[in-house]
Amino acid sequence: MRRMKCPRIRKLSADRPDASIQQAEKELTKLQKMTRQSTVFGEEIEDLVDQLRQVAAPSSEPFIFTSILEENKKLLQSIFKDCGDIEFRNFDAGGKSALLVYLEGMADTSNLERNVIKPLMSQTGPDNPNTGNLSEIFTTMKSISEHILGASSVSVLTKASAAIEAVMMGNALLLIDGLSEGLSISAIKYVKRNIGGANNEHILRGPNEAFNEGLTDNIVLIRRRSRDTNIKVQILKVGERTKNSIALLYAANLVKPGLVEEVERRIKLIDTDKVLASAKIEEFIVDHPWSPFPQVQTTERPDKVLAALYEGRVGLILDGTPATLLVPCTYNVLMQSPDDYTIQPVIASLIRLTRNVTAFIAIYLPAIYVSVVSYHPGMLPTTMAISVAELRARTPFPSFLEAIMMEILLEVFQEAIVRLPQRLSGAATMLGAFMVGTTIVQAGLINPLLVVVVAITAISSYSMPSYTFNLALRWLRIPMLVLASILGLYGVIIGILAVTIHACSLRSFGESYIGGLFDITLLSDWKDGVVRLPSKLLKERPKEFGSKDQTRGGEEDG
Template structure:
């Protein structure tokens, strides 16, 4: 052996687990034990699910029912406990009626316990005869409104989940469903989005029953019909359809109800979800369905021959059909003199035009047609633009981006912080940007005017649609000048005229000679004593307003 070989360090052979302790035999055994435990638990879960399925299928049921109840109370309790498994807010209370075992099923927090005890449990527990007739019981014993005798399991379970109490008696297949709903709700408050000075100060809340009361208070008319049905496979959201039977356009109610019943979705949580299923042109930025939180606006639309829709759990009601003229109307128009209201309404139409086209007109004139400006203004504007490094189009895009960010920030922030953010945004956009030389002051004036014009709109969603159309018009103006702006005007006008909403044109009626008489409440508003007929466009069965000479 050479001296070099002797000087080499000796290498020892060690186990793999010494280098990788996480792969040692002990660790692997521990993981195998955990895997066996998980496998055992999975088998238990499978057995439990099999037992639940077996319990639900213990009694043969029709295809549309999950099961059927039997006269044996113990078996019915098993079925109910299986359905309401892990629903700890479902309460089961056993008691006796005439010596027979009975069960009360209720949803904790949504049931009026005091009303249930005083008007239901006490009279029932005072019965001594074992022979029980539900119909006689309802007529003679229960001092409560609208109890129902149920047989269907689906209907009974849905009643419990809605806050009703369910009473079952041993030996009887029929059940008694009692309306004892009581849950947390918001009181009727003032309108948040549609404020007014002299009009009513109550608005819809999230409870459908309260909203229907607000409508009935305004019209003691038996021709006002209300249909209530459910939409949503899982949520079972209640929806109310409101219309006037002797005024609504023939076929309109049936078409609205058909579209609502054709909605196939798991849950409906917002009225906006209903709107998107009803509209015929989902990609247009213009709102095709009118939304309101004011009861008197619903009733006014109903008496014009239109249809109102209320969705439970949301304060925003829906009106169909919707047109451009109806969107531009506000409650304040009818609480001020007609001459002033006409001027205000005309200014809204002008503001809608400015909200879309004013930045595009600025770009087109400054970049392509500066000769259209007065000499003094053209020289002043040229001096201001000489101080900024960007072309007019990029300046306008920068201001639009800053404006949109500022508006979204103010909307999303809490109210206490929004006021401070408004001051900061106004300072940044109106002062700092100009001093930094990024944009010229005249463009700041144009952008501010455009923003204010979009705020004038009485319908917030319509203002959002106008904001979305400014950027395409800016691009057309930057490429083609005034020709691009006029092209944008033609495209939007044709698009608005092509929109149809439940058979009614969105904008076309504004240029229809046959509906010229409707102009008395479109572009302007005439005094009420001259509005002797209802709008032709909505096709009311009785055009004459009752009470006119």
């Protein structure tokens, strides 16, 4: 019997060299490259299609609405590409296709269901009394909003940019087949902080409601406190990309002529892509951005804003932040507190005078100490001079270096307390007090008298009603210390003159920052500036703000 030969097993690459692993890897690499190129090519085709759709649109518009609903939907989908939170809701309205576009989480879906979708879908029923008039009602968006929709706030949109902005703000966009316009429906509902107490400007007597991050809520807090129709609100947009809303508030019958227009002009000149905090607005609109002094007053209290409006000033409320800006800003307003108007005038006047003294101490006390100890010890009483000399003999560093070290430690402790979680800030305070008050002094690194001076200086700066003004005082201590270490008391005097001249030269929307204190024509403002007289004697508004009506009494026009 003939034996069958077993076929010889050979490698595939021996018969087919092009089937080797190396060749397969090369082909796979080519395939991957072609896939990437096709993806890029597809994206370029999409961009080209979008550009072709935009040919008929003006340069400021992404596209123009057509009367074909599906085409409008494709245009919007190209704009909202990769936006997973944008919802496109198709439904039937009066026999026509309708589309509702809204931002999930920011639009009230139950409101849209109740006041938009259900009324429009019910128009197709046989029992609907308006069935015979549907062809007339569905000719324009205006007639639809007047005869069918139950929403309280609607507006007809003809521009695509306005429609896109309305959707991103939380409103709903309604489009209907056959109509080349849209309808913006107010249905904003998003998570926000409730109205709470003031965190930074708490007072003992009086209201403690504070602004939150919602622009509408903040305007309501102003309106609730005043029924005056002369309080005007203008809504502007800032930020090329964020397009934040900012409210400009003023009393039309009191504000200085030209002030509102100047504030509006400066806001429109803001050229930036994002505005997330009111501090950025402040940097753009101030006259002297390099000055350490705040040229815009910041507050979170609605009563303080309203009081400023009735003095002829202008308020700026940015959506998304509780910090409200007030302009013009002068030294006088920064030294005033709402508590001044809830206590007896005599006590309030004494407190205001004390604040002015503590402002001086917060800047110049360490510099005066360094200059006297280093250059003019003969100015001290003999007993005190001997005591200071004994304390100085125990420390290895010169007084200037000691003061700089203490200032640095003080700033470090303040930043640590601010940045740490609330439960740990108390421990940081105790640790800082232990290090500065006990350890450093016992180690002989710092003069105990200097610790007392720095502590008094810090407490003096904390007594300022304005936190931004407090920061300015803290910053000015360093150049004053340098001048004192070089020139002694002569350097301190030069520093005082330089700070005074700089403050007098500052202008906040045309108003002198500190010059009003020395202007003889504005002496009447001292009644509610340097001191506070009883309310029945404060019959005039501050002249420094140029209010149209100087009388606080009830005139015919307010």
